[in-house]
Amino acid sequence: MPTETPTARRFRDAEEIIEHLRGLGELGSVEANGFSELDHGLQTAAILREVAPGDVELQIAGLIHDLAHPWDGPGQPRHASMGAIAVRGVLGDRVADLILSHVPAKRYLVTIREEYASILSPDSVMTLAAQGGPMNTEEVAAFEESVDLQAMVDLRIADDGAKVPGKIVAPLSTYEDAIRQIASRHTAS
Numbered sequence: 001m002p003t004e005t006p007t008a009r010r011f012r013d014a015e016e017i018i019e020h021l022r023g024l025g026e027l028g029s030v031e032a033n034g035f036s037e038l039d040h041g042l043q044t045a046a047i048l049r050e051v052a053p054g055d056v057e058l059q060i061a062g063l064i065h066d067l068a069h070p071w072d073g074p075g076q077p078r079h080a081s082m083g084a085i086a087v088r089g090v091l092g093d094r095v096a097d098l099i100l101s102h103v104p105a106k107r108y109l110v111t112i113r114e115e116y117a118s119i120l121s122p123d124s125v126m127t128l129a130a131q132g133g134p135m136n137t138e139e140v141a142a143f144e145e146s147v148d149l150q151a152m153v154d155l156r157i158a159d160d161g162a163k164v165p166g167k168i169v170a171p172l173s174t175y176e177d178a179i180r181q182i183a184s185r186h187t188a189s
């Protein structure tokens with residue numbers, strides 16, 4: 001897993017996260033024209049609602065997994081760790097770790113499933129090299145030790161299927177209360 005640096009940006013509460021997500025609706029995704037960063041997150045969350053209807057934390061992690069894209073540079077080598085740092089204090093360790101895992105999960109799936117690289121978007125293939133490329137045997141073994149392995153894999157597969165310009169899915173308002181509830185659970189504990 002990438003390390004987290006102490007100087008990174010951090011959200012203070014759920015409202016700041018929701019506001020940031022609204023802003024992502026104005027930001028074009030690198031994946032396609034007329035397709036915003038928010039559209040990508042919403043499509044990821046919509047897939048996870050079907051795959052794991054009872055796992056709201058996973059759905060929210062899917063919604064926000066790329067929220068640090070505007071802060072990272074070419075190849076997006078740090079956006080997963082930047083996003084995890086930014087939300088950990090508000091949404092807790094599980095959501096943050098799921099965000100952190102979506103880049104290693106791509107490296108893992110490319111390594112263990114021969115056909116997986118063929119479903120990656122051209123941009124995802126391009127960023128793979130900057131993100132470390134396929135895993136070696138030790139990295140695969142370590143990743144498979146993750147307690148949340150299935151959710152990490154589910155999020156990554158949803159991510160790769162969530163790049164369909166024009167596809168209509170549930171809007172951000174569907175998820176806002178869930179973000180607030182996760183935040184209140186986390187800050188209350």
Ligand SMILES: [Fe+2]
Binds near residue numbers: 040065
């Ligand atoms: Fe993504």
